[in-house]
Amino acid sequence: MNAKVDAVLKPVETGVGPVQAMIAVFSRDVRVAFRQRQDLLNPLLFFVMVVTLFPLGVSPEVEFLRQSGAGILWVAALLSVLLSLDHLFRHDFDDGTLEQLVLQPQPLFLLVLAKTLAHWMLTGLPLVLLTPILGIMVHLEGNSIAILCLTLLIGTPVLSLIGAIGAALTLGLRSAGVLLSLLIIPLYIPVLIFGTGTVAAASEGAPVAGYLALMGAFLVLALTLAPFASAAALRISMSNS
Amino acid sequence: MSEPLLQAINLECERDERLLFQNLSFSILPGTVTRVEGPNGTGKTTLLRILAGLNDAWSGDLLWCGEPRSRQRESFLRNTLYLGHRPGIKPLLTPMENLRALMAGRRPVSDKLLSQALAGTGLAGFERVPCRNLSAGQQRRVALARLLIADEPLWLLDEVFTAIDASGVQAIEALLQQRAAEGGAVLVTTHHDLQLPGMNRITLGQGQNHEC
Numbered sequence: 001m002n003a004k005v006d007a008v009l010k011p012v013e014t015g016v017g018p019v020q021a022m023i024a025v026f027s028r029d030v031r032v033a034f035r036q037r038q039d040l041l042n043p044l045l046f047f048v049m050v051v052t053l054f055p056l057g058v059s060p061e062v063e064f065l066r067q068s069g070a071g072i073l074w075v076a077a078l079l080s081v082l083l084s085l086d087h088l089f090r091h092d093f094d095d096g097t098l099e100q101l102v103l104q105p106q107p108l109f110l111l112v113l114a115k116t117l118a119h120w121m122l123t124g125l126p127l128v129l130l131t132p133i134l135g136i137m138v139h140l141e142g143n144s145i146a147i148l149c150l151t152l153l154i155g156t157p158v159l160s161l162i163g164a165i166g167a168a169l170t171l172g173l174r175s176a177g178v179l180l181s182l183l184i185i186p187l188y189i190p191v192l193i194f195g196t197g198t199v200a201a202a203s204e205g206a207p208v209a210g211y212l213a214l215m216g217a218f219l220v221l222a223l224t225l226a227p228f229a230s231a232a233a234l235r236i237s238m239s240n241s
Numbered sequence: 242m243s244e245p246l247l248q249a250i251n252l253e254c255e256r257d258e259r260l261l262f263q264n265l266s267f268s269i270l271p272g273t274v275t276r277v278e279g280p281n282g283t284g285k286t287t288l289l290r291i292l293a294g295l296n297d298a299w300s301g302d303l304l305w306c307g308e309p310r311s312r313q314r315e316s317f318l319r320n321t322l323y324l325g326h327r328p329g330i331k332p333l334l335t336p337m338e339n340l341r342a343l344m345a346g347r348r349p350v351s352d353k354l355l356s357q358a359l360a361g362t363g364l365a366g367f368e369r370v371p372c373r374n375l376s377a378g379q380q381r382r383v384a385l386a387r388l389l390i391a392d393e394p395l396w397l398l399d400e401v402f403t404a405i406d407a408s409g410v411q412a413i414e415a416l417l418q419q420r421a422a423e424g425g426a427v428l429v430t431t432h433h434d435l436q437l438p439g440m441n442r443i444t445l446g447q448g449q450n451h452e453c
Binding site for chain 2: 007009014015016020024032094096099100104105235238239
């Protein structure tokens with residue numbers, strides 16, 4: 001390399017480290033979300049409404065609700081995460097912050113991971129916190145509610161992480177909603193099956209450690225692989241816009 | 242002659258089955274201002290996005306300090322500042338928060354320096370107003386405040402004069418010139434009649450555009 005150019009160039013080390021950059025991305029997303037609280041409430045309201053309407057629409061009998069309550073809550077949580085996914089990158093894409101994110105010198109998958117974690121904290125986590133109340137409403141037993149919360153706590157980050165891939169892939173499209181659902185729902189099915197399966201096993205008194213271990217494996221798999229896929233998808237969407 | 246920072250060799254880009262440019266070769270040397278010109282739709286923005294690394298749909302060679310850019314990714318990203326049509330300003334955040342977030346990914350900057358930069362673009366007193374309450378020109382100015390504290394040697398500026406008033410335009414012109422004098426390189430697309438001494442030009446859309 002030529003000496004003259006070297007004199008102008010800034011060494012990479014004078015920039016910001018990946019961890020600080022992740023914290024900056026995370027805190028900006030949280031700050032923006034709290035400036036627009038109705039967007040935060042939307043998935044929560046959807047969750048509560050679906051769970052409330054189910055007994056009215058199908059059957060308010062205690063026996064029925066106790067049996068299907070965990071499934072209802074899981075499906076409602078899954079759909080409300082799906083509803084919120086389109087916002088994950090859309091606003092950033094529209095105002096240009098996503099371009100700047102892609103051009104940051106830190107590895108993009110880490111920055112995407114920070115964004116995804118912020119998304120989970122703002123949508124998935126509140127759902128988990130609401131679950132005990134709604135669990136009582138559908139007559140679940142104490143033990144089942146605890147297990148249900150635990151499965152949602154492990155499961156909702158997986159939903160956010162996988163969802164981020166779909167959101168990034170459909171970013172350049174004008175009507176992304178339907179395609180996003182079609183892409184993502186098949187990948188959500190295993191999480192749903194094992195999530196509700198764990199609660200069903202717990203209510204029958206069967207051991208749940210194996211189920212939980214499998215869900216933990218889902219989480220680790222999503223945590224380690226999904227950010228790479230989302231980052232690659234973001235680059236493609238960016239290139240096509 | 243000094244070594245070019247960025248060198249393009251035989252760049253070719255096709256968009257929507259239309260050839261935007263081909264056999265485009267140029268060098269960006271430290272200490273120069275280069276203007277990309279051409280009518281609407283001739284690929285000025287696309288060229289800048291290609292150079293910034295946002296668009297991958299091109300063929301040819303891009304050299305960063307004499308080596309292929311793909312192998313110098315981190316150094317390239319650390320040393321290049323791209324300002325696009327969409328300025329990267331969140332309407333819900335204040336100018337201060339926006340600037341802080343934009344700089345947080347690039348290099349550590351003190352809050353004092355940030356407010357100085359905002360004051361330098363005429364935004365003193367607006368630090369705590371959400372950007373959606375600012376005018377379009379003021380929002381652009383928030384993004385332009387980055388230029389006052391940027392240490393990247395290569396600037397890629399897309400339509401940087403949009404929505405800026407006459408005195409602002411003058412200030413930017415002076416800034417670009419000063420930047421070049423300090424050894425930085427600036428590539429700018431604009432429809433504004435930019436005249437700087439010693440300015441290079443890249444002209445797009447000179448009859449090479451045809452349906453294919």
